[in-house]
Amino acid sequence: MSSATRNQYNPDYVSPPGDTLLEVLEERGMSQAELAERTGRPRKTINEIINGKTAITPDTALQFERVLGIPAKFWSQREQHYQDFLARQREKDRLEKQSEWAAKFPFNDMAKLSWVEPTKDKIQRCLALLNFFAVASPEQWHKHWENRRLAYRKSVAFESDAPATSVWLRKGELEAEKVTCQPYNATKFRKALDEIRALTVQPQKVFLPRIVTLCAEAGVVVVFVPELPKTRVSGVTRWLTPTKPLIQMSFRYKSNDHFWFTFFHESKHVLQENKDEIFLEGSADYDPDSPMEQEANQFSADHLIPPVDLEQFIARHRRFSKVAIEQFAAEIDIAPGIVVGRLQHHFGLPHDQCNELKQRIEWV
Numbered sequence: 001m002s003s004a005t006r007n008q009y010n011p012d013y014v015s016p017p018g019d020t021l022l023e024v025l026e027e028r029g030m031s032q033a034e035l036a037e038r039t040g041r042p043r044k045t046i047n048e049i050i051n052g053k054t055a056i057t058p059d060t061a062l063q064f065e066r067v068l069g070i071p072a073k074f075w076s077q078r079e080q081h082y083q084d085f086l087a088r089q090r091e092k093d094r095l096e097k098q099s100e101w102a103a104k105f106p107f108n109d110m111a112k113l114s115w116v117e118p119t120k121d122k123i124q125r126c127l128a129l130l131n132f133f134a135v136a137s138p139e140q141w142h143k144h145w146e147n148r149r150l151a152y153r154k155s156v157a158f159e160s161d162a163p164a165t166s167v168w169l170r171k172g173e174l175e176a177e178k179v180t181c182q183p184y185n186a187t188k189f190r191k192a193l194d195e196i197r198a199l200t201v202q203p204q205k206v207f208l209p210r211i212v213t214l215c216a217e218a219g220v221v222v223v224f225v226p227e228l229p230k231t232r233v234s235g236v237t238r239w240l241t242p243t244k245p246l247i248q249m250s251f252r253y254k255s256n257d258h259f260w261f262t263f264f265h266e267s268k269h270v271l272q273e274n275k276d277e278i279f280l281e282g283s284a285d286y287d288p289d290s291p292m293e294q295e296a297n298q299f300s301a302d303h304l305i306p307p308v309d310l311e312q313f314i315a316r317h318r319r320f321s322k323v324a325i326e327q328f329a330a331e332i333d334i335a336p337g338i339v340v341g342r343l344q345h346h347f348g349l350p351h352d353q354c355n356e357l358k359q360r361i362e363w364v
Contacts, residue, residue, distance in 0.1 A: 014085035016052030017078040024068055039063040055079055094137070095126040101138040102126045104163040106228050113226065115171060133170055161230035165280075168231050172248035175223040176240060179212065183243040184219030186271060192218045193267055197303060200260055200335040204361060211263070220270055221246045226363045235262045237269035237279040245270045256359040257341025264300035272296070304338055320349050325357060335359065 025035060032050065036043040041060060048054035056064070061075035099122040107125050111118035116128040126138070135141045145166050182188075192214040199207035208224065215222045221240070227233065227250040234252040239245050247266045253259065262281065269279045272292055279296075313328045320343050329336035337358030343349035 014082050016082055017056055017075060018050035018052050020078060021064070022050050024070070028068075035067065038067045055083065092123055095123050098138045099123075099126065101141070102129055105129055105167060106164050106230075109228055110167060115167075132167075161232075164228045165231045165233060168225055168228050168233060168250065169236065169248070171225045172223050172236070172246065173240070175225060176221045176244075176246050176248075179216055179221045179223065181216045181221050181244060182219045184245055184270075186273070188218035189215070189220055189267075189270065192220075193264070193303065196263075198333060200256070200304070200338060201333065204359070204364075215247070219243065219245070220267075223248050224363075225250060227252045233280060234258070235266045235281045237266045239275040242275060245275075251361050251363050254360050254362070255341070255355075256335055256337045256361055259361045260304060260335070260338055261300050261341065264303050265296045268296035268299035271299075301342065304334060305332065305342055310342070314347060320347075320354070322354050322357065325354060329357075 025032065032046045033043055035041075036046045039046075039060070041063065045054055045060075049056055049060070056075050056079040058072070058076060061072035061079070064070060064075050065072040102122060102125040107116065107129070108118075110116045110132075116132055117124075119125060119128065130136065130138075130141070133141055133144075135144060145162070195214055196207075196211055199210055202210075212222050221244060223246070225248055231250070232252070233250050235247065235249045237245065237247055247263070247270065249259070249262060249266070251259065253262070265281065266279070269277075269292070272295070274292065277292070279292075309328075309332050313324075317324050325339050325343070326336050329339045340349065340354045340357050343354075344351050
């Protein structure tokens with residue numbers, strides 16, 4: 001069932017089952033008092049059922065079946081449909097008063113990405129968002145994500161636009177559910193990272209699915225979710241269960257040097273196995289003095305370009321030419337764009353030079 005079908009309020013009006021009961025009595029020329037006598041129900045109860053003030057219970061439905069010859073299932077379903085309608089009407093009234101909640105989310109951007117069905121109706125937007133987050137009400141969303149906010153308290157990225165970031169994080173959870181994954185195994189994951197490093201020289205259409213497969217075999221879920229406006233998030237690491245870590249990446253930075261550095265940075269957070277921490281990475285979203293972040297940065301840099309090889313390369317070159325970078329990258333079997341990014345970040349290569357060696361990462 002599509003989310004559009006699931007969200008509809010149909011029909012617009014459902015009459016109480018007492019209306020049907022009254023029609024049956026009038027057709028048969030039976031009074032409410034006679035029905036009460038035949039069923040053994042108080043006359044007041046019959047009157048309240050007809051006026052929609054009392055529900056038809058399973059016992060009463062069986063009694064109507066005996067007296068009126070209409071199956072108990074009919075009366076029970078009629079009552080259930082009516083109660084469902086009333087519940088949806090109450091929910092609709094509540095959501096109309098809480099439409100400001102839905103307005104905080106980047107609904108149009110979500111619709112463009114087919115995460116929700118497009119609609120301009122405020123109630124339908126509320127319903128679509130509740131289904132997306134798998135919560136019963138805006139109140140429950142606030143309760144759930146306020147707890148998450150505490151977990152992300154160190155993150156400027158989360159605070160920059162909490163509703164949009166929560167959408168991005170939730171989409172990662174939904175994508176993770178689609179990935180068949182073994183229980184986490186640190187030894188297998190380290191081995192997988194060695195194999196993944198060799199993929200940096202491959203095109204995006206090759207390395208993206210291969211990353212997902214290799215990590216899943218080692219017990220790590222990797223998902224790619226496009227960035228939403230104002231989220232400022234490049235990646236996040238968290239443990240969905242004690243045996244299932246998730247790495248989620250956004251492609252916020254469009255070049256392969258950023259992509260690979262972020263991936264191995266997040267991978268180190270998995271290896272740290274601090275299952276109570278959530279690492280949300282953005283442009284300024286972590287404490288540079290945090291030992292765990294420094295460790296993750298160093299792991300990523302060293303895993304991509306071994307320190308000894310880098311020291312020798314730096315010692316041999318007073319200036320970094322395009323040819324020299326390409327030769328060095330070929331020697332250590334790494335994409336040249338990664339070398340360019342490292343030299344620009346740490347060794348003085350101007351940021352407007354050799355960028356043609358970087359590969360652009362595109363969201364498909």
